[in-house]
Amino acid sequence: MVFGVTPLELLVLILSDSGYTVKEIAKLLDVDVDMMNDIVEDLVDKGYVNVKRRWKLFGSDLYLELTPQGKKALRDVARVLRDVVNTVKGMVDKGNIDGARAFLSRYVEYLPYAPLLGVAEKDFIDTVMQKLGIVPTYAPPDSVYNELLKGSEEWWEEEL
Numbered sequence: 680m681v682f683g684v685t686p687l688e689l690l691v692l693i694l695s696d697s698g699y700t701v702k703e704i705a706k707l708l709d710v711d712v713d714m715m716n717d718i719v720e721d722l723v724d725k726g727y728v729n730v731k732r733r734w735k736l737f738g739s740d741l742y743l744e745l746t747p748q749g750k751k752a753l754r755d756v757a758r759v760l761r762d763v764v765n766t767v768k769g770m771v772d773k774g775n776i777d778g779a780r781a782f783l784s785r786y787v788e789y790l791p792y793a794p795l796l797g798v799a800e801k802d803f804i805d806t807v808m809q810k811l812g813i814v815p816t817y818a819p820p821d822s823v824y825n826e827l828l829k830g831s832e833e834w835w836e837e838e839l
Contacts, residue, residue, distance in 0.1 A: 682756050684727070686788045686817050691718055692753055693795050695728060695743035697827060702740065707823055719743065727752055753796070760789060761798040767807060780811045791818035795827055 684692065687708075694704045705715040722728045727749035731742045745753070763786050770779035783790065790808065794801040801824060808814070 681785060681789065682752065682759070683725070684722075684752060684756070686792065686815075688718060688722055688727075689753075689756060689789065689792055690795070690819055690823065691722065691743070692727060692745065692749055693792070693827070694823070696745050696750075696753060698742075700740040700742055701730075704743075707826065708820065722749070756789065756792070757796040757798050760786070760793045760796060763790070764793055764799045764804075764807075768803075771807060771810060776811060779807075780813070783811065783813065787813050788815050788817065791815055794824065795819065801828065 682689070690708065691704055694707065699707070701715060701719060705712065708715075710718075719728070719730065722743065723730065725748075726746055728743040728745055731744045732739045733742055763783070767779045767783055770776075770782065790804060790813070793799040793804050
């Protein structure tokens with residue numbers, strides 16, 4: 680664990696920061712209630728999130744609100760991944776595939792999260808991982824990419 684959060688916890692932080700409920704996150708990640716509760720408990724214990732209940736007309740939803748420490752963790756991961764991606768891009772462009780593979784070995788589990796953090800395009804990350812023969816143990820499901828990246832495009836269009 681390079682960043683103090685596991686890749687799965689990082690994904691939960693990203694989704695929570697995007698406004699998803701705990702139930703929606705569990706559905707997107709296809710995890711059961713017990714596993715989701717364990718993840719939430721770990722994030723609360725680390726001080727990255729607070730659990731908030733928002734009432735609606737019929738019932739309520741649980742949300743994870745990122746604490747300043749949680750927001751800092753996301754910024755730190757994004758900053759490091761941006762540097763890693765830029766370094767690897769330079770190495771690959773110069774043909775230093777072995778050097779790029781060795782450099783990435785420490786960050787390989789977090790590389791698929793770069794597009795979700797807005798530090799690299801998904802196509803670029805997929806190409807780099809394919810060129811270097813990298814297969815992360817856990818990468819976000821395509822449904823997560825589709826949800827989050829679609830949402831960012833809609834936001835961009837609304838701003839224009």
